[in-house]
Amino acid sequence: MAEIRVTDRNGGERTISTDSGRPLMEALRDADLNLQGTCGGAMSCGTCHVYIKPSWNEKLPARSEDEQMMLEAIGDLVEVRPNSRLSCQVEISDALNGIEVEIAPEV
Amino acid sequence: MTSNPTPINLKMLLESQTLKRAPFPVPVGWYFIDYSENLKAGELRNISVFDQEWVLFRSESGDKVGVTDPYCPHLGAHIGHGGKVCGDNVRCPFHHWEYDTDGMCKAIPYAKVMPPITKKQAILRTLPTVEKYGMIWSWFHPLCEAPHFELPYIPEIEDKTGYTGSRRGSWSANTCIQEIAENGVDVAHLKFLHNAPGIPPVSASYNENQMRLDIGNGYIVGDMYGPGLNVMRFNQKDPVTGKTITATMISYSVPVTHDTTQMNMSFRHVDYPEGSPELAFTKKQIDHMIGAAEGEESAGFESVDFIVWNNKRYRPNPLLCDGDGPIFPFRNWFKRFYVDADLSKI
Numbered sequence: 001m002a003e004i005r006v007t008d009r010n011g012g013e014r015t016i017s018t019d020s021g022r023p024l025m026e027a028l029r030d031a032d033l034n035l036q037g038t039c040g041g042a043m044s045c046g047t048c049h050v051y052i053k054p055s056w057n058e059k060l061p062a063r064s065e066d067e068q069m070m071l072e073a074i075g076d077l078v079e080v081r082p083n084s085r086l087s088c089q090v091e092i093s094d095a096l097n098g099i100e101v102e103i104a105p106e107v
Numbered sequence: 108m109t110s111n112p113t114p115i116n117l118k119m120l121l122e123s124q125t126l127k128r129a130p131f132p133v134p135v136g137w138y139f140i141d142y143s144e145n146l147k148a149g150e151l152r153n154i155s156v157f158d159q160e161w162v163l164f165r166s167e168s169g170d171k172v173g174v175t176d177p178y179c180p181h182l183g184a185h186i187g188h189g190g191k192v193c194g195d196n197v198r199c200p201f202h203h204w205e206y207d208t209d210g211m212c213k214a215i216p217y218a219k220v221m222p223p224i225t226k227k228q229a230i231l232r233t234l235p236t237v238e239k240y241g242m243i244w245s246w247f248h249p250l251c252e253a254p255h256f257e258l259p260y261i262p263e264i265e266d267k268t269g270y271t272g273s274r275r276g277s278w279s280a281n282t283c284i285q286e287i288a289e290n291g292v293d294v295a296h297l298k299f300l301h302n303a304p305g306i307p308p309v310s311a312s313y314n315e316n317q318m319r320l321d322i323g324n325g326y327i328v329g330d331m332y333g334p335g336l337n338v339m340r341f342n343q344k345d346p347v348t349g350k351t352i353t354a355t356m357i358s359y360s361v362p363v364t365h366d367t368t369q370m371n372m373s374f375r376h377v378d379y380p381e382g383s384p385e386l387a388f389t390k391k392q393i394d395h396m397i398g399a400a401e402g403e404e405s406a407g408f409e410s411v412d413f414i415v416w417n418n419k420r421y422r423p424n425p426l427l428c429d430g431d432g433p434i435f436p437f438r439n440w441f442k443r444f445y446v447d448a449d450l451s452k453i
Contacts, residue, residue: 044222069223077219107219 002092007102008033018092024050025088028103035103041088043067046074046107048087053100057083060090078105119426126420129283129366133157133247134444136316136333137258139359139371140174140236140243151197153177153187157247158364161234162187166195166208173197173208174245176232180212206231240264240373242359244335249446256316259332263355263375272375274393278409280368281417284334284360285441287368290412291320291329291337294432300411309432313440334444335359341396345388352385353377354392372397 003017004027018027025048029037036047043066052060063071067089071080084104090096140154140163148169154161162175177185179199189200196205196213205214210229215221224230234245239258246254263270280287290296292311297303307323320329320339329339337358344351357373374393379386398409427434 039222042222044224046220066223069227073220073223 002094002097002099004028004092004096005098005100006031006033007100009103009105020093022092023088024090024092024096024099024101025086027092028087028101033103034106035087037088039088043070043086043088046070046086049074049078049080049104049107050085050087051081051083051102051104052085052090053102054083056096056099059095059099060085064089074107077107122422122424123420126422128281128420129286130421130423131283131285131365132249132445132447133362133365134284134334134441135248135252135255135446136335136444137244137246137254137256138335138361140245140361143238143241143243146172146243149192151187151190151192156245156361156363158362160187162190162197163243164192164197164208167192168195171195171208172236172238172243173206174234174236174243175206175208175210179204180230181215206233208236209233240357247362256333258336259330259338261338261357263338264357264373269378270375271378272373272393274374276372276374276397276409278370278413279363280360280370280413281366282368282419283366284362284368285438286419286421287360287370287412287416288331288334288337288441289434289437290408291322291331292432292434292437294322295430296415297322300415301407306430311433311437313436316443318437318440334441335361339396341392343388343392345384347384347388350385352388352392354389354396356393356396 001017002020003015004024005013005015006028007013016027016031023041025037025041028035028048028050038047039045067086070086071084074080138156140156146163146165148165149167151162151164154163160177162177164173165171175186175197177187179186179201181199181204182201184199184201186197186199191198191200193205196207198205203216204212207213210231210233212221212225212230232251234247235254236243236245237258240261244258292309294309295306298306307326310321312319316333318331320331325342327339327341329337331337339356339358341354341356342351355375357375358370360368360370363369374396376389376393379389396407398407425434
């Protein structure tokens with residue numbers, strides 16, 4: 001079980017709690033935040049893009065080449081930052097309890 | 108009191124119960140798809156070869172031919188039912204995703220961002236396809252490897268002048284290519300099935316993807332380039348003119364499934380003048396290759412081989428005797444064309 005502190009696209013803040021072991025994308029997608037996660041984790045759509053507060057960086061897995069490519073591909077349409085992630089590639093764990101996530105703009 | 112009988116070798120007697128007609132996967136190689144003239148610019152149709160369906164299409168410009176897996180990588184629509192050729196690409200009917208002849212996704216009309224994999228590699232399986240000899244040829248490899256060899260130059264069908272012959276044939280065989288090709292090294296059957304006057308000497312040599320077969324000290328010289336192409340030259344002295352005349356059988360068989368084959372052949376020869384004895388002899392040679400030529404006792408493949416091919420089972424442990432041809436070296440060579448198969452059983 002972990003709590004996620006979310007900033008939505010309007011700047012509103014909420015906390016949602018979710019089970020460990022599932023992708024962050026699914027928790028956000030199911031929380032009525034207008035985050036689509038269309039491709040289901042295949043890294044082919046870029047619709048689960050989030051910014052994760054940099055202080056959490058060392059607890060996150062490194063970006064894979066495919067995640068990097070998808071983030072670069074959406075870079076023409078939305079702002080991609082050093083702390084940009086595809087939330088489908090971040091698995092919720094107890095270690096991420098309290099993680100601070102901002103939903104990125106829609107592509 | 109009787110003595111104990113000799114134990115029976117039951118394997119010898121019972122093995123046939125577990126034999127399969129063709130226990131092989133589709134072999135790797137270049138295969139004939141169709142004659143170039145049969146596919147017009149902008150045309151698209153479904154074909155069945157290599158144990159599955161494929162979509163065959165020609166670009167609107169006419170110069171590119173594609174052979175693709177039917178099922179769109181997006182949501183699985185069958186591109187060959189309602190799909191369309193658009194420029195150099197084939198377009199899926201469902202959402203108009205487009206693919207080129209290499210299977211690269213070239214357009215998704217509504218996506219703001221192309222999925223990154225579309226820039227890295229093909230997302231739709233296609234077969235490497237070329238046009239040569241006035242035909243469309245595709246390379247089949249079950250794990251999508253690039254071609255291991257190139258199709259050879261065949262003067263009889265590629266040179267602009269000097270050769271002629273429009274005779275072609277196509278036959279369905281209810282077995283696989285290995286079984287059909289094995290008859291080349293099985294010279295004993297030439298006497299007994301084909302009624303040849305004797306068992307001719309044979310030599311077979313193997314060099315990577317090629318096999319050279321010499322039957323009767325140069326009477327038939329065959330070059331096989333993988334399972335899908337066999338060029339056999341029949342060299343025979345014409346008793347009338349005393350000249351040695353060569354007629355060429357270009358054979359290009361296609362695995363329709365792993366155990367059925369479409370055998371296709373073109374017959375070519377030197378462009379002798381109309382009415383010449385050389386031309387008459389050449390035509391008789393070609394009749395002889397296919398069936399029974401007039402005035403001959405022996406029989407070509409059409410009349411006798413199919414009854415055996417269509418009904419036999421493959422014996423991995425055949426009982427061979429002296430006088431049989433070099434069957435095992437041929438089988439060992441042919442194994443190189445099977446990928447992902449349990450070679451111990453074949």
